[in-house]
Amino acid sequence: MVLHYIVSKRSSxxxxxxxxxxxxxxxxxxxxxxxxxxxxxxxxxxxxAQNSIIYRHIGAKAGSDAVAHIRMWIALPMILxxxxxxxxxxxxxxxxxxxxxxxxxxxxxxxxxxDMLLFKAYILLGSRESMVIMTLxxxxxxxxxxxxxxxxxxxxxxxxxxxxxxGVAVMVLLDSRRKVEKDERDTKVKGxxxxxxxxxxxxxxxxxxxxxxxxxxxxxxxxxxNIGGLLCFFVFNFLYKRNAVQHxxxxxxxxxxxxxxxxxxxxxxxxxxxxxxxFTLAPVGIVTTxxxxxxxxxxxxxxxxxHKHLTASSLAGTFxxxxGVAVxxxxx
Numbered sequence: 001m002v003l004h005y006i007v008s009k010r011s012s013x014x015x016x017x018x019x020x021x022x023x024x025x026x027x028x029x030x031x032x033x034x035x036x037x038x039x040x041x042x043x044x045x046x047x048x049a050q051n052s053i054i055y056r057h058i059g060a061k062a063g064s065d066a067v068a069h070i071r072m073w074i075a076l077p078m079i080l081x082x083x084x085x086x087x088x089x090x091x092x093x094x095x096x097x098x099x100x101x102x103x104x105x106x107x108x109x110x111x112x113x114x115d116m117l118l119f120k121a122y123i124l125l126g127s128r129e130s131m132v133i134m135t136l137x138x139x140x141x142x143x144x145x146x147x148x149x150x151x152x153x154x155x156x157x158x159x160x161x162x163x164x165x166x167g168v169a170v171m172v173l174l175d176s177r178r179k180v181e182k183d184e185r186d187t188k189v190k191g192x193x194x195x196x197x198x199x200x201x202x203x204x205x206x207x208x209x210x211x212x213x214x215x216x217x218x219x220x221x222x223x224x225x226n227i228g229g230l231l232c233f234f235v236f237n238f239l240y241k242r243n244a245v246q247h248x249x250x251x252x253x254x255x256x257x258x259x260x261x262x263x264x265x266x267x268x269x270x271x272x273x274x275x276x277x278x279f280t281l282a283p284v285g286i287v288t289t290x291x292x293x294x295x296x297x298x299x300x301x302x303x304x305x306x307h308k309h310l311t312a313s314s315l316a317g318t319f320x321x322x323x324g325v326a327v328x329x330x331x332x
Contacts, residue, residue: 037281040274041290047271049297052131054263056122058256064119066247067260069237072111072230074264079226082273083219092220099212103221104228106212110205111229111268112236117198125191126302129314131295132167133195135321139164140203156327164324170317222272293322 059067084090121130139160209221216224237244251257275291295318302308 037278038290040278040281042293044271044275044278044291045294045297047266047274048131048291048294049301051263051267051271052122052294052298053301054259055119056126058259059119060123062250062253062256063247064123065116065237065243066250068112068116068119069233069244069247070251071260071264071268072226072233074261075268076226076230078265078269079219079223082269083223086219086273087217089220091223092216095212095215099215100224102208102212103216103224104231106205106208107225107228107230108232109201109208110225112232114198114201114205115229117194117201121191121195121198123191124187125195126308130191130195130198131298132318132321133192134199134202135164135167135295135325136196136199137202137206139325140200144203144207160324160327162324163327164321167317167320167322167324170313170320218277219273222268226268296322 055064055067080090118130118134121133125133205225209225212221234244237247251260278291299310299315299318303310
């Protein structure tokens, strides 16, 4: 599978660098440290939870398109600095043309199309509900891994897929039976569609990255994917929609800007880097399972901050989906 493939590729950049970098000093100390790997995976889940809350909050006021766009400009210099700190280079210059194309395309699907759809889902559906549906992404990745790369699934992995789909079905179908206004129902349907599409396209993004990960390190991979997404935002917002100036103007609001900086650092920078490093310290099944607890981390926020009534079907769907992903990747 894609994530399994990532783990098998140790950061060759760290080994080949002549310059002294963070890889040479700090990370070897943590080598083979299962506990640290698990903690990094939990940190990743917390980062995604924080991201979904902030994006929903400022997206409802500033617009989800503006949030998705400006976040990428904020994240880019942070990822550049992290690439130099970790791998000793500012930019990978010795990759094949195919690798550049695949990683830029991966960023276009992952950071541009997927995130725009997901941010809309946050607003229409809710943070936790959207993240539950996003647990379909590793399932879809496993399916297309079989179609494209002949990565066969055993019975336990199939059970994991069915359990995950059942969890989403429980939340979507049973929760929709309660009496709601037509406008609210239509809004939730749109949110579900956006989240499902985001899940499928995120899988496509991972599959594109799979072809390139044997040539570059995880942080460089993230840098090129970020650039691919940012190029799409530039074309779409500067040249096509011509609304980039309005997007930047929205974040003259200091409060919105500070929140977005925090989200950009926690998500594309800290969250993704923590996840990539966790893969080198703990088994991929354990790391992936822990990072899927984001919807559970959002339950207290929904209940005690937003004062949402958590239905039995919503809770059951959340835990079923995470259980399915756990079975799928622990069986790998």
